[in-house]
Amino acid sequence: MAGEDGLLDDGGVATDAAAAGSVGGVGAAGSAGTSTGTGGNRVPGSSGPAPYLPGLFTQAEDTRGITDDEIRLCTHAALTYGAAFNTSADDLNVYWSSVNDAGGIHGRKVHAYYENDNYTPTDAQKAATACLDKYDPFMLLGGIGFDQIPAVRNFAEQRRMLYVHHTATVNGSAGKQFSFTALPTTEKMGELFAELAATRFAGKTVGIVKRQSENWEPGVEGFKRVAGQHGVRVVFERPVPQNKGSYLQDIVELQNAGAQVVWLWLNALESTTFIKQSKAQGFSPSFMVFPFNLTTQTLGDDALNPPVVGLNMSNAYSEGDYSGPFASYADDMRLFEAQYRKYRPNVDLGGVGGDLLFLNWSAQKAMHQLILACGPDCSRNRFIEVLQGVKGQLTSSACPSDFTRAGADNDHRGGWSASVMEAYRAPSGSVNLRNVATCVEHLL
Amino acid sequence: MAQVLVIGLVEGTLFGLLAVGITLIHRGTGAINFALGEVGTFGLYVAWWLTVDQGMPWIVGATGAVATAVALSLAFERLVVRPMRVRNPLAVSVATVGLLTALLSFEFQRFGESPREVPVPIHGLGVRVAGVNVSPTQLLSLLVVAAIAIGLGQFLRRTDFGLGVLAAAQDADATRLVGVPLRRVTAFVWAAGGAVAALAALFVAPTVGALTPGFASTHLFVVALIAAVVGGLSSLPGAFVGGLALGVLKSGVLRLFAESTLPGKEYLVYLTIGIAVLLFRPNGILGTARPRSAA
């Protein structure tokens, strides 16, 4: 099978902006702090180039991909739903269409482009190269892909290209100049999963099935570190190669080991297949996975009793269900659905990809804040300053990021919190996910 | 220990099902149909569309799958194999590689990699043996294999046309010299191969759990190929038993070397078995020695 990090890490369309994390309603405050050089606000479109803010990028590189009337972003992501789900660039740009119709940001229209990375490191580099050549973007963004991100990060560092990407390992980000991630690291996600096990499944034995890869393994070390401190008993640990296909042997050994909770540190397809085969064996532990509607809707009832739970860097989405845990960001959901009805009415938001479109929409909403905060004289150096100066609070649906906390050794990591979700029977009848806890740093 | 055996047998049926398909086509055409798994998967997408998407009962989906696979195989024989100027088993096998790649890339483009729910004939947990659940679908698949082997066996032995198919596999010229229309026999063999491919996919998918392009064309196909080789690429029961044997061997190896972190250990074992059988027992472990004609 075409090798890739995982068939659908988080359902294909998980694009970039979630990577950018979110910025609290920084608005005016943020921009004031940045334009030190020229004092007061410059009126957009006025004559004279923006003053050069010395920093990582040279003057020539600093304003590539941004002009007075447009800013270009390019994302490499696994757009592999194929024609059946007709994921096209337009489906992903609904948020920017509405922003552009309302006059853009500081008078600049946002043009977002997408290149398919097919889940493989080689195609990821083809996509990144195409991004640079075709669109000469202001910023390169990396969708979820444990194997694609290290490959493109390698590419971006060599080409001195501003690259903001999804989850990566701690030492993956160490020593990097041009690559940033506003999402929790692989290790942090492992630790949070351990805390989830210690709280929701206190006293229960845990079995781990993990992908055998240096991009995944650090998460398991994080998990075991925290599990040891909080009395979580790990009774089984099994590394599996990519797309193993049949997990019968592992399932039976899990049962023999008496695992009551199973943490599937795998991608969406592998998790779906694993759970399906477990249910066929009459084995129904509590599963902890990367939660996406793609998994829950394909599994249907198998995702319930007991409900599948998991951690994600953004909020769950279930079309038309604004009650309970959705209430706190119901207006965002309504705005999201309204915009889609206006710009892309034929997209089925209730389908398997609905939550991914919402995740992408809310990430773009967060990116909007960042670009806004970058001000009218936005440049790459200024953007990095904004990004690293962020000490934001909760925005509508993406968890806050904080780059100052990482300390001197690596101020390229800004993600510290995630949301806990569980599967439930949505009013529409399909099995979707809903938040249990939103943007928590610790569960203990 | 019983657990290892049962796991092995359950997984072995998957290999066995596909191995029967491989052997049937090899017997009839002398070629190895590398696209067998994918023809079955394509049929399964049709079954998915009929059942999961359109909500039809499983049997309608299954018929749709078999019909699609048969049509695909017949079209391949008519458009590619028959007009071939240099028609020998190797050239036909390489042509099936073309069919495999074509179907695979079409499925990627059309259906994408997203896993699709698999149509399941009978739901329910099935029976528990030595701590392992044998789903009703797997039990049904045993019946299907038996039906294929017996049904096909009877058809080939009892009917004149069936006898013609057996004879064509042994001596094509002599078959024509007794008046059997060789063209129709070849078409039948490809059609039957397609049907078996679809049936195999229909009964393998529920155990795998998710339908994606190429799910029956990579791991499963390669192991089924070795199983068919173990069965001497000539005997249908030999192929099925070969599949079971490899299944048990796999679960044994995985259980025995559980700690070693080397991924895919079972494949190393398969490679050695494949080479060993081909070199020393080309007629397969179950395939009897060839009856020497006196000439």
Place this chain on the structure above:
Amino acid sequence: MTTPLLEVTDLTAGFGSSQVLHGVTFSVAEGEIAGVFGLNGAGKSVTMKTIAGLVPAWSGRITFAGQDITGRSVEERVALGMGHVPQGRQVFPALTVDENLRLGAYTSRRRDRSGYAARLDEVFARFPILAERRSQAAGTMSGGQQASLAVARALINGPRLILVDEPSAGLSPSVVGELFAILEQVAATGVTMVLVEQNISFGLRLAHRAHLLQSGTVVHSGPVADLDQQRLAEHLGVGRMLGASTGTALAARRGPSRSPARSQATAKERS
């Protein structure tokens, strides 16, 4: 002379670039046994395969039972009543005697299945050895037994003409005698036969008319009776070598006078 059952005119054929048949012409009357003789490489087998339809003719015409079958497929020619005892017998080794016979009658069973049982009994009566081993795999039988199965397989379809291609090839001398008796029985039924044979004295004892083939052309056609040793040697290009022994074979032939006319009579009684 009645119109010939089989007529081959100016037949050319070959493989790839090398031409083997350079214009073969001969005809066979109903009820007659035609012998086609020639040394190795003279084109005997290619002639038979071209008549059967296995090898495509380059040019020339083949008519059988009044129809031009030059372009027809092998299966169609068999359905028209052409039976074959192929070179090297080519029985189906893994099928039983019963199954080999059932396949032999493929075209006639498609027309009417009822007559098959009677024809099967008739064949078993004529070949008791086959009745005895009817459920044995053909591949496990001796050369001679396979030869009789091959002949029976052709007979059971009730053909009007049987092409017998080098039946004695590869058989030990003792078995050749058995085979001769079998072919004599078949000739007695009055069915028309074209016999290709390397073993010339064997062929001469059976055939009514002989057609001598050399380097892909028929150099002589005529009744066996007026073939003498000198012309035979000369035509076959065997020259001096064929001194004594063919003479004795011919003498033995002349003993019981068998002219083609007489066997034609029996053919009429049967049909």
Place this chain on the structure above:
Amino acid sequence: MTAVAPVVDASTAAVDGPAGSLTHHPSRRHAAPMTPTVWLRYLGVLLVAVSAPILLGELGVLNDTRALVLGEAAALAVAALSLNVLMGYAGQVSLGHFALLGVGAFASSRLTAPTASDPVALPFVFGVVAATGAGGLVAFLLGLPALRLRGLYLAVVTIVFNFVMVQSLFQSSWLSSGSGGVELPRPVVGTFEFVRNADYLAVVLALLVVVWLVDANLSASKLGRAFHAIRADETMAASFGIDVTRYKLLAFTISGAMAGLAGALYGHLFTFVNSGTFDLTQSLFLLTLVVIGGLGSRAGVVAAAAMYGALDFGLGEAFGTDAAGWVVFGGAVLLMFTIAQHPTGLAGAWREASERRHQRSVHGAPAEEADGTPATPQMVDLPRPVGLPARDTGPGDGPLLAVRDVTVHFGGLRAVDAVSLDVPPRRIVGLIGPNGAGKTTLFNAISGALRPDAGTVELLGRDLSDAPAHVRAAAGIGRTFQMIGLAKDRSVTENLLLAQHHVASYGAVEALAGLGRAPRVEEALRTRAAEAVAALGFERYADTPVANLSHGQQRIVEIGCALVTAPDLVMLDEPSAGMAPGAVENLAVRLRDMRDELDRTVLLIEHNIPLVLDVCDELYVLANGSLIAHGAPDDVVARAAVIEAYLGGAIS
């Protein structure tokens, strides 16, 4: 379950009989020898290949995306050349070839990628060398089962091999970091790092030119000819002194080395690969390229890779990177069409087109003269090639060839039963007998084509009983075959060069580099072949593929090939079979020339009795595997027992 009876499946004899082969592109021209002007041409091409991409990169015409796609196409071209050596030249099926690229890539990464454990990383060059070496070694190991397996069965092994590498070794922790994959940094020369794809493309193109040169050298040397002979017919190859085992493994090793190099180039192009990059679908795609391009044609397979690059790039520009999927689909459909309609692929179609053009401009195809008998060619009388012991022309006392009690039985049947015969020097000895008497079996036992169950064979006092066929050929036995043992899709000259294999004294490396003894020896072989062609009167057909000649002409070429290395003993198996009567007279004249003017010794199997009586000095008669007569031809032929055997005996 009633067993469906196991069945003999003759068409794919498991181990020995080849399950048929793919149609190959018969190249008309024999490869040009490596003269200095040829070197200059390659140097020129190399310069252009290196400077063009860098220049275009500077001008911005060749941006990173375009250079990446062209780089991939160039690396695939090297991979296609490597598969072409294995499948196109040597006829060994490999459906898992991309795994060998993976071996190269991972080997190169082990040396060149800085990791936590050993931050010091070797430069790019070491990576490429390691990749080439590793590829060759692993391919050699893959070649071992290929010695006994052919066609389909080898294909099955190569597919499982591909799987084992991807599922197991490429994901093992010591070679890579699990499914995460490995890094392959771009080359650095001094301070200049080949970051820009256009610059790296220059490196790939340069190495593509080098591989092309190596492939050209290979084709123009005894290696290429030996590979083609092995693909055509291993028994025939052995009869020309080719050690089939050694050359088969050599084909795997050379192909594997090229694949390893291609893997390194591919890996360093993308700078990051994981096991999925080298999985089965990639191998099948490479196979598609090679078959569409035209198996056996260097230019064809590279053209196919270039076509893929152009299509992938064109569609990518027009419809975005998703379109690549459709390119693969198109390639697959084209593969099926190629195999069905144009088995020789692009190259074949191109050659047929150019041939038709050539046909129209020149008069008709080379046909035999009207009267069917070519000008009476003389026999090939060439001095014994250097390096062979001088031919024994003195009045030798013992027999040149002594065969004692040779016995061969297949299953129960005694094909040859304790046969002993002597062939005195400078004599023509005939061997006759009815069909199935065991003549050819005895012949094969003498020439080493099959190993007898008992008995000895001595040539000029040297015991060759245990020597394999290629050693006996080198010891001075030249032979022909009943079904014409020649590489029929190669030209007459190519066959005459092939026949001199065992006197081509230079090593494999010299052949590949086109240096050292190779050019000189090849030149000598070429002149010798030209002399032989002239002697045979075949100048007009020097470049004609043997398949296009008439049966009689092919037989003469085959006899020429048997004589071109002036063997002591010439064994002819039914040379007159299928010849027109006129040609047979001619043959008799030439056989006498061999004995009288060329002092050669001939052992002759024949059915044409007049020819035997006319030419032979002595005659052996074989029947049912044992000798029944020996003596002067006229006397033997008249014996009753002989005639009895011939006519199948009187009917009891």
